[in-house]
Amino acid sequence: MSGAQHVNSIAGTVVGPVVQAHTVTAETIVLHAHDRRMPVPRRLPPPARTQVDRAEELDRLDRLLAAAGATRVVVAGLGGVGKIGLAVRWLDRHHDRHPDGVLHVDLNGWSGHPPPTTGQVLAGWLRALGVAADDLPADVAELTALYRTVTSDKALAVLIDDTRSADQVQPLVSATARGTTLVTSRHRLAGLAVVGFRTLDLDCFPAATGVALLAGLLDENRRPIGHELLRALADRCHGHPLALTIAGATSPRIPDATRTPDHPPEPPPPPRLHPPPWIRTSCPSEECCR
Numbered sequence: 001m002s003g004a005q006h007v008n009s010i011a012g013t014v015v016g017p018v019v020q021a022h023t024v025t026a027e028t029i030v031l032h033a034h035d036r037r038m039p040v041p042r043r044l045p046p047p048a049r050t051q052v053d054r055a056e057e058l059d060r061l062d063r064l065l066a067a068a069g070a071t072r073v074v075v076a077g078l079g080g081v082g083k084i085g086l087a088v089r090w091l092d093r094h095h096d097r098h099p100d101g102v103l104h105v106d107l108n109g110w111s112g113h114p115p116p117t118t119g120q121v122l123a124g125w126l127r128a129l130g131v132a133a134d135d136l137p138a139d140v141a142e143l144t145a146l147y148r149t150v151t152s153d154k155a156l157a158v159l160i161d162d163t164r165s166a167d168q169v170q171p172l173v174s175a176t177a178r179g180t181t182l183v184t185s186r187h188r189l190a191g192l193a194v195v196g197f198r199t200l201d202l203d204c205f206p207a208a209t210g211v212a213l214l215a216g217l218l219d220e221n222r223r224p225i226g227h228e229l230l231r232a233l234a235d236r237c238h239g240h241p242l243a244l245t246i247a248g249a250t251s252p253r254i255p256d257a258t259r260t261p262d263h264p265p266e267p268p269p270p271p272r273l274h275p276p277p278w279i280r281t282s283c284p285s286e287e288c289c290r
Contacts (some may be wrong), residue, residue, distance in 0.1 A: 007016050009051065014236055038129070038130040040099070040100065042102050043102055043103055043198070044092060044104060044159065045088055046088075047085070047089060047092060048085045050217055052209050052213045053212065054086055057202060058086070060200055061073065061200065070179055070181070070196065071180040072181045072195070072196045072198065073183070073197060074183045074184075074188060074192055074199045074200070075185075075200050076202065077202035078186055079110060079242070081203070081241055082241040082242075083161075083184035083185075083202055084159075084162075085241075086202060087184060090182075091157055091180070091182065094180075097180070098155055098156055098179070100156045101156055102156070102157040102158075103125050103159070104158075105121050106126075106161045107161065107162050107164070108162055109162040109185065110162060111162065111286065114151045118140055118143075118168075118171045118172070119143055121139045121172060122140070122144060122146075122147050122171070122172070123143065126143070126147055129150055129151070129154075140171070144171045147171075147174070149174050151177070152176055154176050154178070155162055155179060156176055156179040158172065158173070158181045159180065159184075160172055160181070160182070160183045160184070163183050163187075163189065164182065165191075166189045166190075166191030167191075168193045170192070170195065183197070188201075196290075204240050204241070205241060205244070207231065207235060210244050211227070211230045213234075213241065213244050213245070213248065214234055214247065216248075217244075217247055217249060218230075
């Protein structure tokens with residue numbers, strides 16, 4: 001081999017493509033790594049099978065969405081009143097307003113299970129938004145700063161479910177002015193007002209809506225109880241959506257032979273929920289929980 005000899009050597013571990021050359025002359029050199037496109041995260045829980053009237057609450061959320069700036073709402077109400085169902089229904093209705101994705105976390109406020117840490121939530125969300133695991137800082141404050149940087153220009157929805165305190169929510173609020181953050185809680189979380197949250201109180205159903213929910217839950221083999229008995233069963237559940245759902249799932253079929261014009265059958269008893277003390281103190285309307 002004539003002329004000067006050139007030896008190319010690489011020390012250490014190399015991940016990805018390598019270019020070896022004698023002399024490279026150029027204004028700009030760009031090496032393209034493998035393009036790993038992450039799917040847009042759509043992490044909403046599945047919607048309820050039967051959806052009944054929440055028109056007033058949905059309209060209120062629509063008005064908040066139409067206002068300038070980020071939409072931030074706490075949906076507050078007693079356990080089982082349908083907070084997460086309303087949030088999922090509304091976010092699904094406005095799918096096109098959040099093209100950059102929907103993130104969700106269940107903070108296990110009253111489930112009996114330990115809540116995920118802020119670091120766990122943010123790390124999972126950032127990976128879903130395309131940040132490589134190796135690029136995630138270990139410090140929670142740095143994770144929070146990175147999350148706000150990544151979300152600053154995104155039209156993103158965030159759903160934070162079963163929250164006990166405002167402190168759990170504040171690090172999870174995205175920095176975008178085009179996004180939506182919905183929080184569900186049995187408390188009104190007044191401390192979130194300082195970062196722009198409004199409160200939507202969710203109450204028990206009126207009688208007519210309770211009947212509609214029961215009718216939607218009962219299949220054809222268990223519906224011969226008729227409207228009057230549906231109304232009686234709905235009244236016994238006091239409009240509580242969870243009680244109505246359990247009643248609809250467990251009510252037995254009432255045979256046609258037991259129904260006569262003079263002696264209609266008694267409605268089946270409502271489910272025994274053994275409500276904990278918070279039902280008597282946290283319900284927006286005491287009448288619905290007596």
